[in-house]
Amino acid sequence: MNQHKATIHDVARIAGVSRATVSRYLNGGKWVSEDAAAKIKVAIEQTHYVANTHARALVTGRAGSVAFLLGEPQKLLFEDPNFATLLRAVADELGKRGTSFLLMTTDNKDEERRNIAYLQAGHVDGVIQVAWHQDSSKMLAALVKAGIPTVVAEQPSDETLPVGYVHVEDYGSARKACEYLLSRGARRLAMIAGPEGPSGTRDRVHGFLDTLAAAGVGSSDAAPIVHGDYSSASGERAMSELLDFHPDIDAVFISSDAMAVGAMKTLRARGIAVPDDMQIVGFDDSSAAMLADPPLTTVRQPFDQIGKHLVDQLLRIIAGEQPIGVTLPCELVVRDTTR
Amino acid sequence: MNQHKATIHDVARIAGVSRATVSRYLNGGKWVSEDAAAKIKVAIEQTHYVANTHARALVTGRAGSVAFLLGEPQKLLFEDPNFATLLRAVADELGKRGTSFLLMTTDNKDEERRNIAYLQAGHVDGVIQVAWHQDSSKMLAALVKAGIPTVVAEQPSDETLPVGYVHVEDYGSARKACEYLLSRGARRLAMIAGPEGPSGTRDRVHGFLDTLAAAGVGSSDAAPIVHGDYSSASGERAMSELLDFHPDIDAVFISSDAMAVGAMKTLRARGIAVPDDMQIVGFDDSSAAMLADPPLTTVRQPFDQIGKHLVDQLLRIIAGEQPIGVTLPCELVVRDTTR
DNA sequence: TTGAAAGCGCTAACAT
DNA sequence: ATGTTAGCGCTTTCAA
Numbered sequence: 001m002n003q004h005k006a007t008i009h010d011v012a013r014i015a016g017v018s019r020a021t022v023s024r025y026l027n028g029g030k031w032v033s034e035d036a037a038a039k040i041k042v043a044i045e046q047t048h049y050v051a052n053t054h055a056r057a058l059v060t061g062r063a064g065s066v067a068f069l070l071g072e073p074q075k076l077l078f079e080d081p082n083f084a085t086l087l088r089a090v091a092d093e094l095g096k097r098g099t100s101f102l103l104m105t106t107d108n109k110d111e112e113r114r115n116i117a118y119l120q121a122g123h124v125d126g127v128i129q130v131a132w133h134q135d136s137s138k139m140l141a142a143l144v145k146a147g148i149p150t151v152v153a154e155q156p157s158d159e160t161l162p163v164g165y166v167h168v169e170d171y172g173s174a175r176k177a178c179e180y181l182l183s184r185g186a187r188r189l190a191m192i193a194g195p196e197g198p199s200g201t202r203d204r205v206h207g208f209l210d211t212l213a214a215a216g217v218g219s220s221d222a223a224p225i226v227h228g229d230y231s232s233a234s235g236e237r238a239m240s241e242l243l244d245f246h247p248d249i250d251a252v253f254i255s256s257d258a259m260a261v262g263a264m265k266t267l268r269a270r271g272i273a274v275p276d277d278m279q280i281v282g283f284d285d286s287s288a289a290m291l292a293d294p295p296l297t298t299v300r301q302p303f304d305q306i307g308k309h310l311v312d313q314l315l316r317i318i319a320g321e322q323p324i325g326v327t328l329p330c331e332l333v334v335r336d337t338t339r
Numbered sequence: 340m341n342q343h344k345a346t347i348h349d350v351a352r353i354a355g356v357s358r359a360t361v362s363r364y365l366n367g368g369k370w371v372s373e374d375a376a377a378k379i380k381v382a383i384e385q386t387h388y389v390a391n392t393h394a395r396a397l398v399t400g401r402a403g404s405v406a407f408l409l410g411e412p413q414k415l416l417f418e419d420p421n422f423a424t425l426l427r428a429v430a431d432e433l434g435k436r437g438t439s440f441l442l443m444t445t446d447n448k449d450e451e452r453r454n455i456a457y458l459q460a461g462h463v464d465g466v467i468q469v470a471w472h473q474d475s476s477k478m479l480a481a482l483v484k485a486g487i488p489t490v491v492a493e494q495p496s497d498e499t500l501p502v503g504y505v506h507v508e509d510y511g512s513a514r515k516a517c518e519y520l521l522s523r524g525a526r527r528l529a530m531i532a533g534p535e536g537p538s539g540t541r542d543r544v545h546g547f548l549d550t551l552a553a554a555g556v557g558s559s560d561a562a563p564i565v566h567g568d569y570s571s572a573s574g575e576r577a578m579s580e581l582l583d584f585h586p587d588i589d590a591v592f593i594s595s596d597a598m599a600v601g602a603m604k605t606l607r608a609r610g611i612a613v614p615d616d617m618q619i620v621g622f623d624d625s626s627a628a629m630l631a632d633p634p635l636t637t638v639r640q641p642f643d644q645i646g647k648h649l650v651d652q653l654l655r656i657i658a659g660e661q662p663i664g665v666t667l668p669c670e671l672v673v674r675d676t677t678r
Numbered sequence: 679t680t681g682a683a684a685g686c687g688c689t690a691a692c693a694t
Numbered sequence: 695a696t697g698t699t700a701g702c703g704c705t706t707t708c709a710a
Contacts, residue, residue: 005461007687018697023689031695050460054396055687058702063393065441084423091444095453100462102404102441105430114434121389122344123439232630265632291571293604346703357681362705370679394703397686681710686703693698 006047014043026051065100066314067124069115071131071139072105080230080258081286082303083130086153089307090128097315101128112139120146126314129153133195133229149317151310155199155325164313164323166306170200173299173330174207177253177281180297180332182215184339186251186279189217190224192238192263194255201227201255204283208253224249228259235259239266251279257288260296264337280337294336302328345386353382365390404439405653406463408454410470410478411444419569419597420625421642422469425492428646429467436654440467451478459485465653468492472534472568488656490649494538494664503652503662505645509539512638512669513546516592516620519636519671521554523678525590525618528556529563531577531602533594540566540594543622547592563588567598574601582609590618596627599635603676619676633675641667 008026012019017036025032025040032040043049057063068090070083087103094101102124106112116139119127126149129136137157143150144161151164181189191208194201205225224246228234235254239262242249254260260282264274272278274294282289285300309326317323347365351358356375364371364379371379382388396402407429409422426442433440441463445451455478458466465488468475476496482489483500490503520528530547533540544564563585567573574593578601581588593599599621603613611617613633621628621637628635648665656662 009687021696033695048459050456052397052460052687053462054393054402056689057393058391058397059689061702068442081420087442088444091442092446095444095450100441100443100457102439103407103426103430104439105427105434107431111434117389118439120387121391123392232626261630265630268632287571291600291604293607359681372679391703395705398705400686
């Protein structure tokens with residue numbers, strides 16, 4: 001633990017070659033004779049040599065790491081299980097590609113400033129931004145201005161921004177969910193949507209509305225849509241509101257499982273049976289869906305795929321490719337909150 | 340975005356001093372005249388200069404970052420809300436101290452090897468290890484052997500290891516919970532404990548057993564204790580088992596809120612009313628506790644404090660201080676699953 | 679109080 | 695195929 005950590009110099013000396021040869025071996029091994037390679041391999045094993053990232057970053061100008069930037073009100077990070085899922089997916093994929101990452105959270109203006117300064121300083125090669133519940137356009141603009149390769153886990157509101165993004169097919173998924181509800185006999189559909197602003201909310205609402213219109217079952221009065229913040233508590237409130245103003249609804253399409261769980265709590269309190277008196281379809285297929293009582297019919301978001309594509313995109317952009325948008329399909333998972 | 344990033348050289352030139360003076364200014368500002376300091380300050384603002392971490396790390400030999408090392412089976416990271424809570428607390432505290440951190444996950448032997456190599460390479464100054472559900476002694480031993488400053492979010496099984504740790508008062512909290520149950524009229528107590536192995540599980544079990552013994556209400560046959568893995572599903576199973584073998588129990592002390600939620604699902608399925616026929620106390624006070632139906636009486640773990648102390652400890656150890664153990668008290672939060 | 683100079687460990691021309 | 699050399703941006707003696 002006290003012995004000097006092995007450097008490329010030690011390896012070179014032991015292998016009987018120059019440091020440049022070791023460096024070449026380390027970076028692809030081209031232009032290194034088999035003989036030299038073998039000796040270097042032995043020397044590395046013997047010394048437990050691992051390249052110093054900082055020295056390498058200094059000379060190459062690349063950090064070999066990316067930031068996972070979370071712009072979220074603190075309480076939601078705790079409650080939304082999707083963060084953990086996505087975080088894990090990203091961590092796994094990044095690990096496979098030999099890139100380390102650091103997690104940054106932004107809860108207020110001060111942290112935002114500090115984070116921007118840090119990122120601009122070039123400590124990381126790129127940024128994966130996740131801000132499902134909060135407006136992140138300022139941060140995003142700063143990243144773009146600083147020329148930092150960036151991917152976003154939703155469709156950015158400003159589509160002209162040169163950032164990559166990965167999102168799910170919100171419109172189509174909403175239609176799929178609502179059409180299923182219709183097919184199970186529901187006629188008076190309501191929706192509990194996510195926070196207004198993000199494109200995901202907008203697209204799901206359109207999917208909901210268009211399905212109703214196509215089926216000719218839309219009510220003529222104010223559309224039964226209430227917005228929540230994806231938290232369970234907001235789902236509880238939203239369900240109450242829905243019931244108060246539209247007591248005749250027989251099904252609800254809810255934009256997150258957490259909100260669906262909250263909504264079911266309200267229903268239970270009011271003695272409304274699920275799925276007999278009220279059918280429900282959630283969104284995410286988070287752990288809450290299967291644990292709900294009864295288990296929730298929901299739209300499965302492929303977070304592992306989202307994470308994979310996010311990393312893939314970012315690494316491509318860092319390598320100089322054009323940012324693109326990736327849209328992933330969702331799957332309806334039928335459980336017991338629909339008939 | 341293309342203009343050369345400002346270096347200490349640029350700042351020195353603009354301020355009309357040497358790079359060494361700028362460096363001194365950056366690191367505490369001692370031995371820098373007010374005059375020079377003022378000029379440097381202006382130059383830094385003008386150039387938007389931010390020190391290059393890699394260059395600094397290279398020369399100082401310190402990385403300025405630490406690792407948050409998660410040794411957990413993947414599925415539990417998704418489900419256990421405590422991770423997110425602790426992660427956030429640590430992130431906040433680290434941010435305040437100007438230290439960045441990277442998150443590493445260890446799900447299998449291969450990742451473990453890779454992580455150990457990475458950490459040994461000195462890419463970080465220290466490690467915060469969290470492994471509540473999995474044996475982490477091998478990893479810990481490797482870290483100690485490599486001389487990497489380490490703190491653990493539980494009491495390490497090998498107490499002679501020179502690592503810092505922060506944990507909650509498991510024994511006392513268990514006694515507090517069980518005594519409360521007794522005070523509410525419960526007489527035939529059972530326990531759903533965490534996975535066998537970690538000291539936390541052992542201490543809570545002892546607290547449970549000792550309380551029963553002290554009150555003289557222990558049954559003479561096999562102690563009604565079943566182990567789970569902190570997941571909701573395991574709580575569901577454990578409750579079934581308890582009911583099958585000890586149908587006369589009237590209260591259960593459960594080592595996590597997630598398991599308590601699972602247990603309540605089993606109770607509901609069997610038509611056993613909470614808290615009338617069965618009282619329940621959980622552990623953690625995670626979001627699941629308040630959302631449970633009825634809301635869960637539980638033991639509150641102060642994760643924000645745990646995170647704060649973890650960071651504090653680690654930074655102290657990195658600075659050369661002796662590792663110590665920190666034990667934090669828990670608080671009983673009474674809600675509606677107790678009478 | 680300040681500056682000159684010597685690297686930290688590595689990569690990347692450029693020679694050979 | 696391999697070695698020599700010149701830094702990357704910063705801190706840190708050591709002199710002045």
